[in-house]
Amino acid sequence: MTSGQRQSGPGGLDVLFRAPVERAGNTFVPASDGQRLYADVDRRIEAFDLQTGARLWSYQRPPGGPSALVVRGGRVMFAGDSAVAVDAATGREIWRRELDSYAGFTESDGDADAFYTGTEQRSIYAFRATDGALLWRRQLGADWPHGGIVRGITVSGDTVYAVLEHNTGINAYIGTGDVFALDRHTGAIHWTYRNGDGTRLSIFQSAGRVAGGLLLLSANWDNEFLALNRASGTEAWRVRGGLTFSGPQEAPEHRRGVAYVGSHDQHALALDLATGRELWKTRVQAGVNWLGVCGSRLLVGASGLHVLDLASGRVLGHGYGSESNEVLGTDFVVVGNRAYVFGIGHLYGFECPT
Template identity: 25%
Template sequence: MVDGINGDGLARRQFLSLAGTAGTVGLVGVSGRRYRREPDCTAVREGATRADGYVPLPADDEISMFRRGLRRYGYYPDVTVPETVTVDWSMPVNRIGHTAAKSTPRPMPDGETILVAGDDGRVHAVTPTGERRWELETAAGTSLGFHGTPAIVGDTAYIGGYDGALYAIDIERGEIHWRTPPRAFGGAIAIGSSPAYLDGQLYLFAEYSNPPSGALWAVDAGTGTPVWSDDRLWGMPHPSPAIDCETGRLVGGSNDGVVYCWEYPSLEFAWSFQTGGEDGPDGDVQADGAFRLGAEIKGTTPVYDGAAFVGSWDGRFYRLDLADGSEDWSFETGQVVMSNPAIDPDEGVVYVGGDDRRIHALDADSGENLWSHNVHGSVIGSVTTTSEAILVGSYDGHLYALEKESGDRRWRIENRGHVTGGAIPRDGRIYYAERGVFSNYYDDDEPTVLEEPGHAYCLVADS
């Protein structure tokens, strides 16, 4: 590994694993540069101004990303959710018991192909009506498959796997264009992060073990070559980086309960914020390099109005100032918060769910709770907001549509397993995915049994 080197010439993770009784090592990451050029944010800033800030990138209509863009809003202002819906088609995609949120189906920019990544390491390409175009089996199937969502640029999809590799997939042919192996990421064991794309570069978090830690990577999208990294993160970071070109910030959280922020596009480190109270999470770095997890951050952190919005396992949801990381406000739920929140930038409202089994609509400026609705199960996936409704999956096995103004239920539709993939509305259809159905999953004395695969679904208006 070229970068992330301490004074003795060892990668920090390797150094800590060998440290023995050398003493506690703090959060001191080291950034490294290889051949990275700074991307041009001009077009993104101009595009955001023209379109009130919610478009993912300026209007070339060739880019599609998790949470609909760099700011990770999950906002679809031009979509109207039907008053009632029915399942048009479904297909099995998820077969692994891992409880992490499942990959969100991602339409190509033209809407003619839908990509669905499964936790068995397969990627499926289907038409909007459910006709299969191709199915690609990858080496990620030897681990926990895919949980991140592909970033689509032109005819190429980029996605990280739980095998620690990054894949570029030719969408027209259903073939791997290139695969960057785990060793190129310093021995990563997983990439659950959904890549952000800007001006020829991808940004993602990678995960490591011995000790549990992470790194932010920049990768050349044309070749798959890593060009920069910073390994200061502790815990194993699952979230996806969010980028705000207007404020010049890139942010993301990790399982250590810390929100990390870099200047953008320079990637100089800017600040960090520790959730879990003044004393930090319930754990620290040990002399042997081990790390006990505390107030984990699992959800992606959207950026809006000069602020970052993040939920934590400490039972709070925060608004942080992007300039210096100071806390503007926090909202207490009393339970773990790990969903990907949605933001309506036109109304200035953020929607978030958690283990309190509720969706909360919060005023983004003040943190005031505008309404809360019980969805009868934990919310660990993505919340989606449209012109007049909220879409959210629940551990109770349903996908919900809630009225945006009041939180009243418009409809809910029953599924097989826990609905932990985000719901994507496109051209009169709603796509989403669920976890498989398992028995004995939490029973250490009995083998876990897959009763039924988790499906990807397409809903249409009920005629």
């Protein structure tokens, strides 16, 4: 289908486009600045038109895949074997900086001033966004005998929240999830938080998500969802999903006082943001990997697309799964009341009811 030829999708969605993308099944970390959609497609950073899905430019990135694209101030920034910034309008490389080790397992973040990333050596880097000049660098967990890795960076206000996977046993079979709150300007540590006692796999594998005064996190292997007080690092609430199933690949989503989570026990949940109290719980057809809040719908990536009513959790529709030989392989990118996601061979654009 082409732009202007809308079709009805599951759960009341309008299908804006279904654009063929070569090697779309090898797509990772889509992101948007509201002007274009960007993604790592088979080792190239590519930009797409939000109205039609047409490819606008393509940039052959350096070795080492980014686990996040950060789009700020007209720049697309990412890190793998090195930290890189390209022009968001053209794909022209602006700067490239070396790192002490691989950063492709880290969800990087940034703001108008700087790009923040972390490496396998647990170093947190802050690079000036305009020219890549090093602003500061801090190594965390230098005394951890079995090492660890930076999994995610979230910047908000004057604080950078670094989420680390801390290995407490050989071969990383057990570990804790450690969070450090750092000063955005200097890298000084304000507080630390540790999830688990090191005797089981109680790790975080994704960045936290800021929701007002809270930092939302998913303890993936414990299938637990928790909120930390951003000012103190103390735990505000914790909710456990299915006991024998791992959790999702991202931190909880949220909107208007409600947090949304899902796990591989085939359920999506809505939680009161202030207390963690369960508001609704809905069974879907497969384990949940991705969630997106779009208009009045919750989009659930679980062996296809499940469309739920945001207020009640009622399943309104399902599609783009085995019945169409499709697999949706990326997180949803939501821009206003529109959502974008990559499948095996296509980029999809949806418009959600408000």
